[in-house]
Amino acid sequence: MNVQAQLAKGSFQCHCGRVHQCDTTLLRIERGVLKELGTILAGFHHLLVISDGNTRPLCGQAVIQVLKDQGFTVDEAFFNQKTVLVPDEKAIAAVEAVYTEGTQAIIGVGSGVINDLSKYIAFTHGIPSMIVATAPSMDGFASSGAVMMLGGFKVTCTRKAPRWIVGDIDILTAAPMEMIRSGIGDILGKYSALSDWKLAHILSTDPMCDLIYQMVEEELEACVDNIPKIMERDPDAIGRLMESLAIVGISLAYQGSSRPASGSEHLISHFFELTSIMKNKPYFPHGIDVGYAAVIAEILRKQLLQEDPGTFATDFNRREWEAGLQDVFGEMAEDIITLQDDAKTYTTDRSALIRENWEAIQDILGQTPGVEFMVEKLEAAGFHLDEFIALYGWDSIRSGVLYATDLKTRYTLLELLSDTGYLKRYATALKF
Ligand SMILES: [Zn+2]
Ligand SMILES: [Zn+2]
Structure with missing residues (x-):
């Protein structure tokens, strides 16, 4: 399947009888993609960038610099910590404190947690979000759910998938091996x-869709074949892994769960x-x-x-x-x-x-x-x-x-x- 062409459609009538829809309109995992941010974000002027102690030095600073050089107004929510950020009420408040009336899009620099936080905040204000992926660590990039820790509970909040998913292959390839293995x-x-x-299709009420099933299966097979190369940090194999994770996420948006x-x-x-x-x-x-x-x-x-x-x-x-x-x-x-x-x-x-x-x-x-x-x-x-x-x-x-x-x-x-x-x-x- 040509995922980019599919994404460009926004929503489509599937032969399974349902209309599938994904808020992500662009997926670009390639070398030097950060330089393209100005073009990708054409029409926007005022952005809020979220990063943490790991992702800011890795990529966040470069993102902010590129955007400022290209004339954007950039506010920043920086979590000055290298330990895992918990997407709880405190983290939400920290980003809200930087958000202004003029903010037009949230740019998350990171992977799971920062993306969830970006989706959560963007949805609250009815604006789009972007994720600049720094590690091919999990498949939630294009999911419409934001996994949050609210009231001490891990809850998946229905939000919107990021409108743009981008990742620079060189940055992804340099990610910690533990994240890649994840x-x-x-x-x-x-x-x-x-x-x-x-099983659930037979024994419960979950709708099945062959197209979505095949999307996930295809990415699974591609990853399994590539494991040795991924472990050698082969840039193409890592880029492919990142794409697979994003495509699986897109399939979740199509399924609606x-x-x-x-x-x-x-x-x-x-x-x-x-x-x-x-x-x-x-x-x-x-x-x-x-x-x-x-x-x-x-x-x-x-x-x-x-x-x-x-x-x-x-x-x-x-x-x-x-x-x-x-x-x-x-x-x-x-x-x-x-x-x-x-x-x-x-x-x-x-x-x-x-x-x-x-x-x-x-x-x-x-x-x-x-x-x-x-x-x-x-x-x-x-x-x-x-x-x-x-x-x-x-x-x-x-x-x-x-x-x-x-x-x-x-x-x-x-x-x-x-x-x-x-x-x-x-x-x-x-x-x-
Ligand atoms: Zn379908
Ligand atoms: Zn998972």
């Missing part, structure tokens, strides 16, 4: 996410991020958690494939569940219980539907490439399961499998395991 991990998680999407790119593996990764933040403990960058979680999901997927559907029966025990949530999530447990009660997650009996569709479900579970393949690809990208176990420990990993599904109301392999009565059994016995 981008690979986020993409490798798509085997699991796409599989879960197909993160469904094509985020399934059980993302729920498990969210669990580690959230519980680590709660306990003030270290955690891996997003895509690295996703990569490891994708191995866990693959283990569970292939286990269920072997079971006899005659044994499927939910073994949900409410008292045990509530106590477990309180133990793992503390104060947040109450909100999680309400979320799942409102969605009728544990009062919906899907066992007949699952048995009826077991052949199709088996096909779906069987189509993913297998545990060995996942481990091999991740190892090629410098992931070592020992490091994952060492950071989180088995108790937390098993809790993650058991309770990650409760963080959202999204049908994935984890809910299928719960519906069939295997979730707790697999979580308790998990090893690799």
